Amino acid sequence: MNESSxxxxxxxxxxxxxxxxxxxxxxTRVFDRSARVSPERERRVREAVEELGYxxxxxxxxxxxxRFSTVGVIASDTLSFGYAKSLAGIEDAAREARMAVLIxxxxxxEPDLVRSTVALVLxxxxxGVIVLDYDEIGxxxxxxxxxxxxxxxxxxxxxxxxxxxxVAIDEYTGGRMAARHLLDLGHRTIHLVAPPNYGVETRTxxxxxxxxxxxxxxxxxxxxxxxxxxxxxxxMDELLAGxxxxxxxxxxxxxxxxxxxxxxxxxxxxxxxxxxxxxxFDDNPVADFSYPxxxxxxxDFMLVGRHAFGLLERCIAAFEEEEAEVPAAAAIVPxxxxxxxxxxxxxxSTPPRSG
Amino acid sequence: MNESSxxxxxxxxxxxxxxxxxxxxxxTRVFDRSARVSPERERRVREAVEELGYxxxxxxxxxxxxRFSTVGVIASDTLSFGYAKSLAGIEDAAREARMAVLIxxxxxxEPDLVRSTVALVLxxxxxGVIVLDYDEIGxxxxxxxxxxxxxxxxxxxxxxxxxxxxVAIDEYTGGRMAARHLLDLGHRTIHLVAPPNYGVETRTxxxxxxxxxxxxxxxxxxxxxxxxxxxxxxxMDELLAGxxxxxxxxxxxxxxxxxxxxxxxxxxxxxxxxxxxxxxFDDNPVADFSYPxxxxxxxDFMLVGRHAFGLLERCIAAFEEEEAEVPAAAAIVPxxxxxxxxxxxxxxSTPPRSG
DNA sequence: CTGAAAGCGCTTACAG
DNA sequence: CTGAAAGCGCTTACAG
Numbered sequence: 144m145n146e147s148s149x150x151x152x153x154x155x156x157x158x159x160x161x162x163x164x165x166x167x168x169x170x171t172r173v174f175d176r177s178a179r180v181s182p183e184r185e186r187r188v189r190e191a192v193e194e195l196g197y198x199x200x201x202x203x204x205x206x207x208x209x210r211f212s213t214v215g216v217i218a219s220d221t222l223s224f225g226y227a228k229s230l231a232g233i234e235d236a237a238r239e240a241r242m243a244v245l246i247x248x249x250x251x252x253e254p255d256l257v258r259s260t261v262a263l264v265l266x267x268x269x270x271g272v273i274v275l276d277y278d279e280i281g282x283x284x285x286x287x288x289x290x291x292x293x294x295x296x297x298x299x300x301x302x303x304x305x306x307x308x309x310v311a312i313d314e315y316t317g318g319r320m321a322a323r324h325l326l327d328l329g330h331r332t333i334h335l336v337a338p339p340n341y342g343v344e345t346r347t348x349x350x351x352x353x354x355x356x357x358x359x360x361x362x363x364x365x366x367x368x369x370x371x372x373x374x375x376x377x378x379m380d381e382l383l384a385g386x387x388x389x390x391x392x393x394x395x396x397x398x399x400x401x402x403x404x405x406x407x408x409x410x411x412x413x414x415x416x417x418x419x420x421x422x423x424f425d426d427n428p429v430a431d432f433s434y435p436x437x438x439x440x441x442x443d444f445m446l447v448g449r450h451a452f453g454l455l456e457r458c459i460a461a462f463e464e465e466e467a468e469v470p471a472a473a474a475i476v477p478x479x480x481x482x483x484x485x486x487x488x489x490x491x492s493t494p495p496r497s498g
Numbered sequence: 499m500n501e502s503s504x505x506x507x508x509x510x511x512x513x514x515x516x517x518x519x520x521x522x523x524x525x526t527r528v529f530d531r532s533a534r535v536s537p538e539r540e541r542r543v544r545e546a547v548e549e550l551g552y553x554x555x556x557x558x559x560x561x562x563x564x565r566f567s568t569v570g571v572i573a574s575d576t577l578s579f580g581y582a583k584s585l586a587g588i589e590d591a592a593r594e595a596r597m598a599v600l601i602x603x604x605x606x607x608e609p610d611l612v613r614s615t616v617a618l619v620l621x622x623x624x625x626g627v628i629v630l631d632y633d634e635i636g637x638x639x640x641x642x643x644x645x646x647x648x649x650x651x652x653x654x655x656x657x658x659x660x661x662x663x664x665v666a667i668d669e670y671t672g673g674r675m676a677a678r679h680l681l682d683l684g685h686r687t688i689h690l691v692a693p694p695n696y697g698v699e700t701r702t703x704x705x706x707x708x709x710x711x712x713x714x715x716x717x718x719x720x721x722x723x724x725x726x727x728x729x730x731x732x733x734m735d736e737l738l739a740g741x742x743x744x745x746x747x748x749x750x751x752x753x754x755x756x757x758x759x760x761x762x763x764x765x766x767x768x769x770x771x772x773x774x775x776x777x778x779f780d781d782n783p784v785a786d787f788s789y790p791x792x793x794x795x796x797x798d799f800m801l802v803g804r805h806a807f808g809l810l811e812r813c814i815a816a817f818e819e820e821e822a823e824v825p826a827a828a829a830i831v832p833x834x835x836x837x838x839x840x841x842x843x844x845x846x847s848t849p850p851r852s853g
Numbered sequence: 854c855t856g857a858a859a860g861c862g863c864t865t866a867c868a869g
Numbered sequence: 870c871t872g873a874a875a876g877c878g879c880t881t882a883c884a885g
Contacts, residue, residue: 145864151625153646155862166872173808179870196644198620202557202566203862207877211557213600213622221586231576234603243622245598248589265553267568267598268508289551291508303828372787409789432727433759434764434789510878521856528882533856558878562861 147305154195162191174199174212205268214455215245215269217260219280223370224399224427225444229275229297232448240456245269252283271295271455271462277302278340293458297451298344308458310450310475317440317477318349321394321422324438326357329487330392330420334362336378336404337457338396338424339369339427346424346440350394354474362390367400375403383411390419391488398423398430398439401484405433416486435483442477450475500646509550516547518667529554547716560623568811570600570624572615578725579754579782580799584630584652587803595811600624607638616642626650626817627669633695646825648813652806654700655829663813665805665830668777672795672832673704676749679750679793679834681712684842685747685775691759693735693751693779696723701779705749709833717745722755730758738766745774746843753778753785753794756839760788771841790838797832805830 160167165184173188178241180188191197205211214237216489220226245267249260254304261284264272274285281296285305288294296302296309300316303309309322324331333354337347354361365382367374375395383390390413401423405415414420415435422428425442515522520539527533528543535543546552560566569592575581589599600622604615616639619627626648629640636651640660643649651657651664655671657783658664680688688709692702709716720737722729730750745768750756753772756778760770768774770790781796 156864157862167863168865168872169870172871175864177864181870184870196646198617198644200561200862201622202560203877204864205557205862205877206555206561206862206879209877221589222582227577227582234576234601238603238605238618241618243570243600243602243618246589246601247598248593250593257517262553263593263596263598267556289553291551337558372783376787399783402784405789406787428727429757429784432731432761434760511880512878522879523856523881524854527855530880532880536854539854555878558861559880560861561863561878562880564861564880 153200154197155200158195159188159191159197162195173194186430188475211268211270212241213243213245213267213269214452215247215267215272216266217247217249217264217272217281217284218275220370221246221248222276224397224425225277225442226275227446227449228444232311232445232450233273233452234448235445236449238303240452242270243324249280252279254287257283257287260284264408265289265292270460271490273297273451273455274303278308283471290460293455293462295451295455295458299445303344308454310454312442312447313474313476314346314442315349315352317424317442318346318351318394319353320349320422320477321346321440322350322353324481324485325392325394325420325422326354326359326394327375328420328485330359331488332360332362332388332391334382334386334390334393335364336375336382336393336395336400337364337366339367339374340402346396347394362386362388367396367403370397370399372399372403372406373398376407377403378384379404379407380410390493392420392485393422395421395423397425398433398437399425401437401439402429402433405484416484417489420485420488422485431482438482438485439480441480443475447475453464509552510742511552513550514546514552516544516583517550518542524754533844551600555840566623566625566656567596568598568622568624569807570602570619570622570627572602572619572627572636572639573602573630574604574633575725576601576603579752579780580632580797581630583799584803584806586712587631587800587805588628588807589803591804595807597625598612599851604635604639607634609642612638612642615639618682620644620647626814628652628806628810629658631664633812648810650806650810652802653690656700661762661819663809665802665809667797668803668829668831669797670704670707672779672797672834673701673706673749673836674708675704675832676701676779676795677705677708677712679836679840680747680749680775680777682749683775683788683840685714686833686843687717688716689737689741689745689748691730691737691748691750691755692719692721693755694722694729697744702749702750706819717743722751722758725752725754727754727761730851731762732758734759735765738762747840748777750776750778752780753782753788753792756794757784759786760839771839772844775840775843777840785835786837788839793837793840795832796835798830802830 155426156167172180237244250256258432298309300311300313363382365378367378423437423439426439429437430437511522518597527535592599595824605611628650631651631653655663655668678783718737720733778792778794781794785794
């Protein structure tokens with residue numbers, strides 16, 4: 144059926160118009176319903192579109208209309224639970240709005256790397272960009288994005304360091320909840336296997352504040368070198384090696400780290416939760432299927448992603464109409480999920496306070 | 499510094515040219531190094547680019563050059579381990595090649611849904627598309643993609659149902675390895691908690707063939723309703739409820755399902771691996787940090803993703819030069835990871851064959 | 854080494 | 870209800 148015998152060329156609006164016997168304007172009208180088209184012509188256009196497998200050319204369309212149908216997402220990681228789930232939320236909301244998601248990983252904080260990521264994404268002319276400001280890399284990217292692009296950050300409650308609209312995750316409250324739970328069980332010293340990124344210290348700060356206000360103590364603090372179980376195990380090994388008094392409660396940077404902590408505790412002959420209580424963070428699906436089932440703080444990352452997209456849409460509209468600043472969306476509040484990894488300390492395991 | 503007091507407009511090549519006192523062609527030349535530009539002019543252009551925060555307009559550029567700097571990726575899921583990791587591999591390779599990744603989730607096999615996903619991605623005019631053909635949805639999308647776009651599939655060893663270049667994952671051999679391991683330990687009946695998607699039955703087929711060739715038996719087979727631990731637990735509950743003889747070995751559709759199987763076995767008072775050996779599939783990071791550590795089959799999804807991108811690049815080049823078909827890339831061969839969830843059956847747990 | 858002209862595929866006024 | 874013309878931001882010949 145094709146005129147040429149070679150491989151089919153990507154059809155253009157002119158191909159469709161020719162086949163339907165109408166002008167290209169008419170084809171546009173059938174697509175965007177911007178004006179009435181006679182039923183007969185409309186039928187012919189749809190038929191031609193179908194036969195040719197025409198899907199339009201977003202590049203050409205954006206170029207002239209000034210409307211871009213792509214959202215850029217920049218993150219330092221796409222595999223760790225929080226990142227992956229936030230991305231899924233963004234994609235979900237974007238798809239509903241008929242926008243495609245352009246994703247690019249930022250490899251580091253060095254100016255060259257940051258610039259190259261930004262160039263890769265902005266070079267595609269997205270309608271706006273969402274940055275997962277979960278770590279230093281995210282913050283660096285945020286700072287490098289030019290003011291003329293609508294940008295939304297997803298940040299811990301304190302917000303990003305630059306003046307951009309953001310979706311807040313109230314990790315601080317989550318940290319407090321986790322600490323309160325351990326305190327209520329009777330633990331008096333909470334040890335920390337902290338997250339790898341200083342950027343999300345917010346959750347750890349919540350733990351510290353709650354513990355200190357209760358007059359209890361923060362024990363040893365060891366930072367995991369990354370968001371992984373392996374790093375969690377190493378950190379816990381180190382923590383146990385350096386600890387003089389028995390450890391009865393550990394707060395972990397996230398659930399993946401907690402699983403590594405589990406392994407370290409077992410290797411040291413310690414039982415969970417009889418000897419040591421463990422709390423994670425995020426409510427990764429594995430938390431409910433670990434052994435013992437892990438007590439953790441649920442953060443609804445899917446909702447975070449959806450909110451971020453919603454906020455970005457409003458920013459894009461505001462940019463177009465040159466409106467004033469868009470308000471930040473409401474913060475996502477986490478929830479405590481009590482499972483089997485936490486219990487009261489065994490009598491005598493915590494030495495009585497001297498004096 | 500800006501002429502207007504309003505919000506800064508996205509700068510164009512004309513803005514850069516004006517500021518640098520050169521023509522737009524010169525700006526292009528500085529960027530793509532297609533021709534020599536005098537050092538002085540080059541300096542001025544770079545300066546203007548820097549000051550304006552110019553990143554080009556991929557849409558306009560693609561439109562005239564015919565080169566597109568985006569790869570589309572379509573998958574039914576972005577969170578399950580295999581999907582997420584393949585995606586990460588694609589993104590990684592794409593980034594090295596200075597291409598952005600356009601991702602869109604396909605929600606279902608219904609023609610309307612498939613068409614809408616395809617339209618969303620093709621509407622952005624990607625240079626090519628990679629489809630994760632890990633399930634029926636992937637297959638449906640693959641079938642709906644028009645012939646004029648370069649497409650690469652990532653498929654189980656048998657390949658996609660349509661005639662497209664693909665990266666093969668040799669799940670069949672992986673299934674055989676898992677079964678061989680259980681057989682070698684002395685198990686004579688292997689039960690299956692099968693994967694949710696008929697599309698990846700390849701791994702199960704490998705198990706079946708290996709077991710049958712060894713003259714051993716496939717026991718009960720229950721399909722998990724999705725790739726999750728919850729579904730794995732339900733399926734195992736069902737399997738145990740229906741089983742008349744003791745279960746000594748279970749092959750699970752993947753590692754997430756295996757964790758659910760763990761929980762079901764524990765709830766039934768069965769020990770792993772003393773009473774029941776469990777084998778997973780994929781080598782999800784949790785496998786190494788579950789309790790007991792899960793024996794599984796490692797599939798290098800990262801490499802799969804990288805290969806897929808490499809193959810797509812060759813397809814794109816072939817399309818441009820109207821060359822003949824591009825050969826399929828070599829298959830990814832999985833590896834068995836023996837850990838603590840498998841052991842010989844307890845004496846007497848398997849009734850001697852009658853006769 | 855440099856730039857004026859043409860044109861990629863589309864949509865937006867504009868004129869009927 | 871319909872189409873001819875202009876132009877979005879860029880790059881590709883072409884001419885110097």
